[in-house]
Amino acid sequence: MTPSQDIDALKASFADFLKRKKYRSTQERFLVLDRIAELDRHFSADELYIHMNSRGDRISRATIYSTLDLLTQCSILMKHRFHGESATFELSSRMPNHDHLICVECGRILEFREEGIDSIRDAVCSQLGFRPVTHSLQIFATCHDPLTCEYNKQD
Ligand SMILES: [Zn+2]
Numbered sequence: 141m142t143p144s145q146d147i148d149a150l151k152a153s154f155a156d157f158l159k160r161k162k163y164r165s166t167q168e169r170f171l172v173l174d175r176i177a178e179l180d181r182h183f184s185a186d187e188l189y190i191h192m193n194s195r196g197d198r199i200s201r202a203t204i205y206s207t208l209d210l211l212t213q214c215s216i217l218m219k220h221r222f223h224g225e226s227a228t229f230e231l232s233s234r235m236p237n238h239d240h241l242i243c244v245e246c247g248r249i250l251e252f253r254e255e256g257i258d259s260i261r262d263a264v265c266s267q268l269g270f271r272p273v274t275h276s277l278q279i280f281a282t283c284h285d286p287l288t289c290e291y292n293k294q295d
C-alpha cells in the first residue's frame with residue numbers, strides 16, 4: 141500500500157496544481173485521489189467508478205473522467221494505452237521507472253524493472269544528443285498456454 145505520508149504529499153501537489161491553473165479545489169477531486177491510492181494498482185476509469193460506487197461514494201462518471209484528466213496533466217498519474225484498450229492509469233509514485241508486459245491473450249499486465257532497458261534509453265539519448273527524462277516500454281506477449289492460464293480462467 142502507498143504510505144499515508146505519500147498521499148498527503150500527492151494531495152498537496154494536486155492542491156498546488158489546481159490553484160496554479162485556477163481550477164476549483166473540490167472535495168470530490170481529492171476523494172478520487174484517495175480512492176486511487178487505495179486501489180494501488182493499474183485501473184481504468186470504469187474500474188475506479190465501480191470501486192467508488194462499492195465504497196458508497198456518490199460521484200458521477202464525468203467527475204471521475206475530468207479528475208483523471210487533471211491528475212494526468214500534473215503528472216500525479218501516468219496514463220497508458222495498452223494494445224488499443226481504454227486508457228489505464230496508475231500513480232506515478234507507485235513504482236518509478238517500471239515497464240509493462242501485456243498478455244494479448246488474457247489482457248494480464250505484468251510490471252517489471254530491467255536495468256538493461258535503462259542503459260539502452262541512456263545510450264540512445266546520448267547518441268542523439270538528448271538528456272533522458274523517462275521512458276515507457278510495452279512488451280506484448282502471450283502466456284504459454286492460454287487455456288490453462290490462471291488469469292484467463294477468472295473471467
Ligand atoms: Zn495470458
Ligand SMILES: [Zn+2]
Nearest residue numbers: 230238240251
Ligand atoms: Zn505499471
